[in-house]
Amino acid sequence: MAKISINLATGSLQKEEIIVGIDLGTTNSLVAFINPDKNPQVINDTGKGLLVPSIVHFNKTGDTLVGNEAKEFLTTDPENTIFSVKRLLGRSYKDVAGHQDTFSYKIIDDENDSLVKIKAADKFYTPIELSAEILKELKARAEHALKTPVNRAVITVPAYFNDSQRQATRDAGRLAGLDVLRIVNEPTAASLAYGIGLDPTQQKTIAVYDLGGGTFDVSILSIQNGIFEVLSTNGNTFLGGDDFDRAIVHYWIEKNKIDTAQLAQNPALMQTLRLKAEAAKKALSTQNLFNEQMGDIWCTIDRQTFEQLITPKVAETINSCKQALSDAKLTIAEIDEVVLVGGSTRTPYVKKQVEDFFGRQPHDQINPDEVVALGAAIQADILAGNRSDILLLDVTPLSLGIETMGGLMDVIIPRNAKVPTKAGRQYTTSIDGQVNMKISVFQGERDLVQENRKLAEFDLKGIPAMPAGLPKVDINFILNADGILTVQAIELRSGVKQEIDIKPSYGLTDDTVEKMLVDSITHAKSDVEQRMLIEARSEGEQLVYTAERFIEKHAVYLTEAEISETKTYIEALRAALTKPEKDEILKKADELNEFTRPFAERVMDVAVSSAMKGKSIE
Numbered sequence: 001m002a003k004i005s006i007n008l009a010t011g012s013l014q015k016e017e018i019i020v021g022i023d024l025g026t027t028n029s030l031v032a033f034i035n036p037d038k039n040p041q042v043i044n045d046t047g048k049g050l051l052v053p054s055i056v057h058f059n060k061t062g063d064t065l066v067g068n069e070a071k072e073f074l075t076t077d078p079e080n081t082i083f084s085v086k087r088l089l090g091r092s093y094k095d096v097a098g099h100q101d102t103f104s105y106k107i108i109d110d111e112n113d114s115l116v117k118i119k120a121a122d123k124f125y126t127p128i129e130l131s132a133e134i135l136k137e138l139k140a141r142a143e144h145a146l147k148t149p150v151n152r153a154v155i156t157v158p159a160y161f162n163d164s165q166r167q168a169t170r171d172a173g174r175l176a177g178l179d180v181l182r183i184v185n186e187p188t189a190a191s192l193a194y195g196i197g198l199d200p201t202q203q204k205t206i207a208v209y210d211l212g213g214g215t216f217d218v219s220i221l222s223i224q225n226g227i228f229e230v231l232s233t234n235g236n237t238f239l240g241g242d243d244f245d246r247a248i249v250h251y252w253i254e255k256n257k258i259d260t261a262q263l264a265q266n267p268a269l270m271q272t273l274r275l276k277a278e279a280a281k282k283a284l285s286t287q288n289l290f291n292e293q294m295g296d297i298w299c300t301i302d303r304q305t306f307e308q309l310i311t312p313k314v315a316e317t318i319n320s321c322k323q324a325l326s327d328a329k330l331t332i333a334e335i336d337e338v339v340l341v342g343g344s345t346r347t348p349y350v351k352k353q354v355e356d357f358f359g360r361q362p363h364d365q366i367n368p369d370e371v372v373a374l375g376a377a378i379q380a381d382i383l384a385g386n387r388s389d390i391l392l393l394d395v396t397p398l399s400l401g402i403e404t405m406g407g408l409m410d411v412i413i414p415r416n417a418k419v420p421t422k423a424g425r426q427y428t429t430s431i432d433g434q435v436n437m438k439i440s441v442f443q444g445e446r447d448l449v450q451e452n453r454k455l456a457e458f459d460l461k462g463i464p465a466m467p468a469g470l471p472k473v474d475i476n477f478i479l480n481a482d483g484i485l486t487v488q489a490i491e492l493r494s495g496v497k498q499e500i501d502i503k504p505s506y507g508l509t510d511d512t513v514e515k516m517l518v519d520s521i522t523h524a525k526s527d528v529e530q531r532m533l534i535e536a537r538s539e540g541e542q543l544v545y546t547a548e549r550f551i552e553k554h555a556v557y558l559t560e561a562e563i564s565e566t567k568t569y570i571e572a573l574r575a576a577l578t579k580p581e582k583d584e585i586l587k588k589a590d591e592l593n594e595f596t597r598p599f600a601e602r603v604m605d606v607a608v609s610s611a612m613k614g615k616s617i618e
Contacts, residue, residue, distance in 0.1 A: 019152045019181065019384050020142055021189070021376025024131065024169065026086040026240060027213025027343070028369065029054050031138045031153075032377035033146065034386070040193065040374040045141035051369060052141065056133045057081045058121035066137040074275060078267040080120045084242060085134075087214050088116045088127040089172070090165030128168050132175035139176055152179045154380040156372050158215040159185040159233040162398055162443055162453065167484060181383050183482045186210055187219035189375030190341040191228050193366055204336040205231075207324070209354050209362065210372075211317060212342035214240040218321050220328040220335070232327035234320040239313060241281070241344035247309040248277035248301060256297050273297075281306070285346050307349040314353050321357055338362040343369050400477055400485060403440040403449045412477045424476035424488075431549055433465040437473060438542070439489055439498075460489040460498045536585040540577050543589050544570055547596065550603075557603045569595050 021032045021040070028051040035041040042050050048068060057070035058080045065073070073081040118125050135155075142150045155178075157169050166183050173180035187208035194206075203224045210217045217235035221228055252273060253260065263270055276299050280290040284303045291300045325332065340362045344350060354362050366374065381387050401411040404427075413423045429437065437460040444452025463471050471491055478486040490497040547570050551563055558566075573588040 018142075018146060018148050018150060019154065019380040020150055021373055021378070021380045022135065022138055022153050022155045023186070023189075023373035023376060024086065024135065024138075024155055024157070024172075025054055025212060025372075026084050026215055027054060027242070028052060029134055029138055030370065030373045031142045032370070032373040033142070034377055034381045040377040040381075042370045042373055043142050043145045045145045048141065052134065052137055053083075054086065054134050055081060055083045056085070056130050058123070060121060062121060062123070064133055066133050074271045075268050078271045082118060082120060082125075082130055084214050085118075085127050085130045087238065088118070089131060090162070090168035091116055091127070128172045129175065131169070131172035135172055135176035135178060139178060151177065152181055152380075154182045154184055154376045154383065155180055156184050156186045156189045156376050158210075158212075158235065158237055159187050159217040159219055159230075160215070160235040160237050160398075164453075164455065165237075166482060170482070170484075182379060184376060184379050185217070185219070185230065185233070186212075186372045187217050187221070187233065187341065188228065188230055189373075189379060190339060190371045191219070191221045191223070191375065192378045193371045193375035194337075194339055194363065195223060195228055205330065205334055206337040206339055207321065207335050207358060208339045208341060209317070209321065209345065210235075210341035211344040211350060212240050213344065214238070214242050216240055216317050216320065218317070218324045220324050220330060231330070232324045234324040234327065236316065236320065239316060241342075241347075243313050244281050244306075244310050244344065244347070245274055245277040247313075248280055248306065249273045251301060251305070251309055252277070252297065252299055255300075258297070273299075281347070285348060303348075310347075310349065314350055317350075318353060318357050321354075332358055335360075339371075340364045341368050341371050398443050399445055400441070400443050400455075400479070402475060403442060407449050409442055409444065409446060409449045409452055412475070413479055419479055420481050422476060422478045424474055427473045427475060428469050429463065429466070429471050429473075430468055431546060432468050432553060433549070434468070434471075435463050435465055436461050436542070437463060437489070438539075439475060439487065441485070441487055455485065456487070458487075458489075458498060460491065460496065462494075462496045463491050464494045464496075466493075536589075537577055540573055540585045540589050543592060544574055544577070547592060550596075550600065554603045558599060562599050566592070566596055 018033050020043075023030050023032075030042055030051055032040050032042045044050050052067040053071045055067065055070040055074065057065040057073040057077065059065070059077075070081060074083065116127060118127070118130065139150050139153075153173060155169055155173055157166055161169070169183060170180045187210050190208050190210065191206065204222075206221050206223065208217075208219045208221060210219075215235065215237050216239040217233060219233045220231040222231055223229075249270075252258075253263065272294065276292065276294060280292075280299065280301055283290045284301070284306050288303045289300075290302075291298075293299065325335075335358055338354060338358045338360060340351065340354065345354075345362075345364065345368050351362065351364070378387070399409075399411045400413040401409050404410045410425070412425055413421060427437075438457065439460060440449070440457045441455045442449045442452040443455055446452050460473065463473070470493075472493060474488075474490050474492060476488040476490075478488070480486070486499065488497070488499040547566060551558070551566060555563060569588070569592040573585070573592050576585045576588040579585075
């Protein structure tokens with residue numbers, strides 16, 4: 001006999017499975033679905049409310065609390081209560097080193113580029129594991145409310161999330177037991193929520209201003225023939241309502257002459273002040289004065305003072321709006337509608353500044369806390385094949401490219417290129433007989449790769465030995481709908497090919513995600529140290545080979561002293577390669593590079609400039 005599911009919450013016949021839309025937020029998270037009336041609806045699990053605070057608490061027995069229950073421990077046990085974990089997703093310690101004062105819990109510094117690790121209840125967690133706990137809670141609430149299994153989801157991220165952060169979000173979904181069908185930009189999801197019912201004959205250009213608890217995005221979108229196209233994005237992954245709260249806290253500390261050194265030793269008091277500041281911020285949206293006493297501390301602030309405190313941060317968001325318009329090659333007059341997203345847009349000063357900049361009253365009819373989740377539910381409905389009237393085009397938020405000679409960034413896919421997309425460029429070798437080509441992939445807007453973010457590195461091996469400039473190597477970037485990158489390299493004369501799906505260095509492979517459930521991450525440090533040693537040796541060996549070939553080929557242009565000294569540096573590097581000391585290898589390689597750079601540039605200019613048919617990769 002066939003089983004028929006009945007949704008006890010709605011009384012309607014229910015499919016075996018529902019695809020939900022999830023807004024995994026910095027401050028709050030929520031989940032939505034398409035109800036039997038074909039409308040998006042936020043799930044309200046009985047007695048717990050719509051919003052799930054993005055907070056995870058670990059008690060001494062190792063049990064985990066998420067959401068409202070965890071929020072209570074922000075003041076009583078701050079060291080074991082994790083908030084704003086989204087700010088750490090896909091980031092290394094170096095990325096967040098300047099924001100340590102944001103967090104009351106301990107972020108572990110391994111002095112390398114591995115994932116940030118967080119210590120709580122004498123254990124170590126990654127942001128992926130912590131985000132997975134929040135997603136598990138959302139999944140459980142949805143299943144409890146809908147009385148239906150929930151195993152598939154669309155999850156939203158800020159438009160400015162890079163590849164590594166998107167991959168980390170996907171990994172967190174997998175850990176939570178969710179098949180993540182799509183990673184969608186939050187402003188794009190919001191545009192979908194407001195796009196329902198639009199006349200397909202209308203053409204509109206809209207700006208989506210999204211100011212949440214911890215991130216800010218502005219996106220310029222074109223709506224045409226039922227198609228939502230993101231023309232440009234801009235923003236800051238470290239700017240949000242949390243900054244407003246912090247400004248109030250610092251104001252109170254100064255006014256009450258609180259000893260900051262003493263405060264640093266009392267994280268519970270700091271958290272209490274932060275929560276009180278959040279309450280003040282919300283109250284000042286509807287009243288002109290907030291005045292409460294907390295022990296000996298007077299928590300007093302008026303709206304005018306609050307607005308003065310947040311003026312610099314709001315000004316940053318307006319500058320991002322200017323840049324987004326510039327990237328989209330549009331003027332303010334060409335924007336038809338402005339949409340507000342994120343709880344922080346409830347602040348009257350924010351609304352006023354957005355209205356003044358764009359010269360029109362922004363839309364805020366849909367609850368700004370819910371609009372992203374509602375849009376994600378619509379995207380889930382599209383992916384389920386239930387809607388064919390809306391097509392979604394996305395963009396990459398940052399340029400993607402590779403490192404070329406001299407440490408320059410050569411852009412393959414420019415910022416704001418349509419996604420999915422494919423682009424490529426042809427390169428050649430820089431030295432005679434080169435059989436390997438190291439391909440380093442970066443993301444960012446700076447001219448020097450050292451200022452951008454390294455995503456991956458691999459070698460194209462087996463290139464036939466030919467004179468410099470003769471091999472022709474095509475490097476193609478394929479960016480899929482989730483913003484995940486695949487890189488192909490092929491030497492056209494021989495057919496030698498290498499292709500990798502880039503799992504960013506801070507993301508995780510599928511196998512590693514599974515292993516995280518059973519393995520201790522205490523081995524991470526030794527593993528990374530070994531990997532870095534191997535990489536250093538590989539680079540050192542390449543440098544020894546290159547330097548020796550250089551001397552052989554260009555001895556006529558060098559003095560005896562230059563040749564002798566270079567050989568001394570080469571032998572020092574060769575000796576370092578036999579030792580298990582990464583730093584020693586890198587030091588000797590750097591010394592060889594520094595010594596040879598002046599005359600190497602001189603010689604290369606004279607000897608091989610005519611042979612450089614294309615750009616060369618070191």
